[in-house]
Amino acid sequence: MKKVILSGAVIAILGLASCKNETKKETETATIEASNKMAMTNLSFGVRGNCGMCKKTIENAVNNVEGVTSANWNVDKKKIDVSFDETKTDIMSIHNAIAASGYDTEKVLGDKEAYKNLPGCCQYDHEMKMNQ
Numbered sequence: 001m002k003k004v005i006l007s008g009a010v011i012a013i014l015g016l017a018s019c020k021n022e023t024k025k026e027t028e029t030a031t032i033e034a035s036n037k038m039a040m041t042n043l044s045f046g047v048r049g050n051c052g053m054c055k056k057t058i059e060n061a062v063n064n065v066e067g068v069t070s071a072n073w074n075v076d077k078k079k080i081d082v083s084f085d086e087t088k089t090d091i092m093s094i095h096n097a098i099a100a101s102g103y104d105t106e107k108v109l110g111d112k113e114a115y116k117n118l119p120g121c122c123q124y125d126h127e128m129k130m131n132q
C-alpha cells in the first residue's frame with residue numbers, strides 16, 4: 001500500500017516539474033522575441049552582380065549570417081536591403097559575407113577565388129555602377 005502511494009506522489013511531482021518547464025520555456029521565447037523587435041536594423045547598400053543566380057548567391061550568403069532576418073538584392077539597382085538584429089551581428093559582417101561569396105559591395109571587394117568559381121554569366125564587371 002505504501003508503495004502505491006509513493007509512486008503516486010512521484011508521478012505527481014514529475015507532472016508538476018514538467019508543467020514548470022513548459023511555463024519557463026514560453027516566458028523565455030517571449031523575452032527573445034521582444035528583444036529582437038527592439039534591436040532590428042534595416043540596411044541598404046550597393047552590391048555588384050548580373051542575374052537571378054547572383055541574387056540567390058548573394059542572398060544566401062547574407063541569410064547565413066546569424067541575426068539576419070531578411071535579405072533582398074535588386075538586380076536592376078545593384079542594391080541589397082537587409083534586416084538584421086544588431087545585438088547578433090553588425091554591418092561589416094554582412095559586407096564580409098557577401099565579399100566571401102565573390103561579390104563586390106560598397107565597402108569590401110569580392111573574394112577573387114570565389115569570383116573565379118562563379119558561373120560565367122555571374123562574373124560581373126568590376127567597373128559596374130552599384131546602388132543605382
Ligand SMILES: [Cu+2]
Nearest residue numbers: 051053054122
Ligand atoms: Cu549571376
